[in-house]
Amino acid sequence: MKPMLFATGLAVALSLSGCKLVKTQSADAAAADPIATLVSETFEAKLIPALSGKAVDLTTLRDALKSGLDSAGSQFGLRVGGAGGGWNFAVKGRGKVIVENRASKAAVAEIDLDGDGTADAILQLGPVVKGTALRDVTPLYDFSAFRDQIEYARLGRALNDRAVSTIAADKPLNGKTVEFLGATVLRSAGEKPLVTPVRIEVVP
Amino acid sequence: MKVSRRLLVSVCVLTLSGFAPSFASAADTIAIITPSHDNPFFKAEADGAAAKAKELGYKTMVMVHNDDANKQNELFDTAIAAGVKAIILDNAGADASVAAVQKAKDKGIPSFLIDREITATGVAVSQIVSNNYQGAQLGAEEFVKLMKETGNYAELVGKESDTNAGIRSKGYHDVIDQYSTMKMVARQTANWSQTEAYTVMESILQAHPDIKGVISGNDTMAMGAYAALQAAGRKDVIVVGFDGSNDVRDSILKDGIKATVLQPAYQQAQLAVEQAHKFIKTGSTGVEEKQLMDCILINKSNAAKLETFALKP
Numbered sequence: 001m002k003p004m005l006f007a008t009g010l011a012v013a014l015s016l017s018g019c020k021l022v023k024t025q026s027a028d029a030a031a032a033d034p035i036a037t038l039v040s041e042t043f044e045a046k047l048i049p050a051l052s053g054k055a056v057d058l059t060t061l062r063d064a065l066k067s068g069l070d071s072a073g074s075q076f077g078l079r080v081g082g083a084g085g086g087w088n089f090a091v092k093g094r095g096k097v098i099v100e101n102r103a104s105k106a107a108v109a110e111i112d113l114d115g116d117g118t119a120d121a122i123l124q125l126g127p128v129v130k131g132t133a134l135r136d137v138t139p140l141y142d143f144s145a146f147r148d149q150i151e152y153a154r155l156g157r158a159l160n161d162r163a164v165s166t167i168a169a170d171k172p173l174n175g176k177t178v179e180f181l182g183a184t185v186l187r188s189a190g191e192k193p194l195v196t197p198v199r200i201e202v203v204p
Numbered sequence: 205m206k207v208s209r210r211l212l213v214s215v216c217v218l219t220l221s222g223f224a225p226s227f228a229s230a231a232d233t234i235a236i237i238t239p240s241h242d243n244p245f246f247k248a249e250a251d252g253a254a255a256k257a258k259e260l261g262y263k264t265m266v267m268v269h270n271d272d273a274n275k276q277n278e279l280f281d282t283a284i285a286a287g288v289k290a291i292i293l294d295n296a297g298a299d300a301s302v303a304a305v306q307k308a309k310d311k312g313i314p315s316f317l318i319d320r321e322i323t324a325t326g327v328a329v330s331q332i333v334s335n336n337y338q339g340a341q342l343g344a345e346e347f348v349k350l351m352k353e354t355g356n357y358a359e360l361v362g363k364e365s366d367t368n369a370g371i372r373s374k375g376y377h378d379v380i381d382q383y384s385t386m387k388m389v390a391r392q393t394a395n396w397s398q399t400e401a402y403t404v405m406e407s408i409l410q411a412h413p414d415i416k417g418v419i420s421g422n423d424t425m426a427m428g429a430y431a432a433l434q435a436a437g438r439k440d441v442i443v444v445g446f447d448g449s450n451d452v453r454d455s456i457l458k459d460g461i462k463a464t465v466l467q468p469a470y471q472q473a474q475l476a477v478e479q480a481h482k483f484i485k486t487g488s489t490g491v492e493e494k495q496l497m498d499c500i501l502i503n504k505s506n507a508a509k510l511e512t513f514a515l516k517p
Contacts, residue, residue, distance in 0.1 A: 086498065104353065105383055106345075128382045130345060132338065144494045148298070148321055150371055152496075153337040157378060187498075 039158045050138045051090045058093035069189040086187035088137040100174040121193045126164030132156035133183035167200045177203040233263040235283035238294040240270045248513040252473035253292045260481045273300035280304040290480040294319040298367040316476040330479045331494045336368045339465040339499025340375025346463045347444045354385040355416035358408050361393045362421035372421045394425045401428025417442040423449040456507040463503040469513040
């Protein structure tokens with residue numbers, strides 16, 4: 001999959017070098033940065049459908065976590081790297097935003113899913129987004145296909161940036177009910193999911 | 205130092221020659237090659253690997269390359285000549301190590317890399333890499349939080365030949381540079397060294413007495429920087445390290461250094477030996493070559509559980 005993508009980038013570069021006068025900035029940039037190409041070619045086309053297809057409702061996940069992280073993980077999640085990492089989950093949910101913190105550059109909205117007035121999950125609103133859940137939640141992006149962890153991390157960052165650029169990050173959400181789709185990584189059954197959303201919609 | 209290293213090697217070789225008469229058991233040796241044990245991190249790695257190898261019935265040949273690729277090359281020759289079954293390696297350079305690992309592979313000896321990766325795939329059997337980038341981001345997020353997202357800071361960078369020095373620095377900046385109110389006023393290498401970090405920190409303090417924080421590429425440099433700050437009466441400066449050493453743990457518990465990031469060195473080395481064992485027995489590890497192992501943020505909330513590069517449950 002990815003070698004093909006890179007090969008396409010290479011083909012573009014080669015064909016461009018053959019016609020010097022019509023080199024364009026964007027094609028140059030794309031050829032020079034396979035990560036950007038990979039993100040633009042896979043984010044909408046593959047990652048979003050994969051997330052929609054396998055997303056587990058956060059309340060369902062919460063119930064499953066009662067029998068342990070590994071059990072919930074093998075049922076709904078994906079563990080990458082073979083060792084030491086957490087379980088990655090594609091998640092969706094609907095809840096009320098009860099706290100919205102825009103003071104930090106790592107802005108977040110805290111969501112109450114069950115109406116008890118306490119936060120059950122945290123949505124990252126950016127521009128600073130933590131973690132690599134979007135990269136790690138599907139088998140689309142395999143570490144072995146990257147030169148080193150810097151390249152692999154650049155992909156994680158690029159996916160996060162793309163995600164927060166597509167959600168309506170600057171609209172005030174406090175007090176509103178929202179539906180969201182995204183990814184999270186859990187390292188213990190008790191932790192509050194920190195979700196990197198790819199979609200947040202205010203429910204009228 | 206040099207003497208003790210030679211001694212270590214010769215002790216191992218002696219151990220080996222002791223087994224030379226019964227050839228079969230001499231062959232069941234695993235070589236464990238890491239940077240100098242002066243840094244407790246690498247000692248924990250070697251200890252973890254050796255303990256697991258012993259548990260699985262192997263002899264060990266423990267050697268150190270001191271981040272010198274030529275030395276590493278010689279050690280590979282020694283291991284190959286000794287006919288080891290596998291090599292556990294924390295390498296001396298991402299590019300420079302490829303040839304040595306390939307040489308062993310050509311002789312039918314598989315290598316299992318820990319901690320640092322190399323720039324080629326398909327040469328080593330496993331590369332179990334600390335997710336330094338993820339760890340650096342954890343450290344940087346904590347640093348930014350402690351700094352309240354604003355202020356002047358200095359960065360201490362590790363040894364340039366070590367790929368992780370660059371990876372950590374990049375991970376730090378990937379987070380910190382997103383905050384325009386965080387201003388780096390100095391960035392200098394102290395080559396992973398505590399004494400060097402002390403001197404570097406002294407001069408940074410003179411040039412920039414207004415710094416509010418220091419983010420360091422590893423714990424030994426963080427210790428050196430903290431000592432210099434303490435000597436200058438600047439206990440207000442926030443220091444964050446990387447590695448999860450017992451020294452920094454103790455400092456965190458005494459409200460000195462504020463945070464570090466644990467690389468599970470001991471566990472990682474054990475995992476590499478397990479995979480080597482499986483490969484020796486079955487011809488396959490059953491997992492991908494490149495594996496990322498996550499790092500864990502250590503601050504006052506969990507520092508007490510840290511012991512020799514492992515978190516107690």
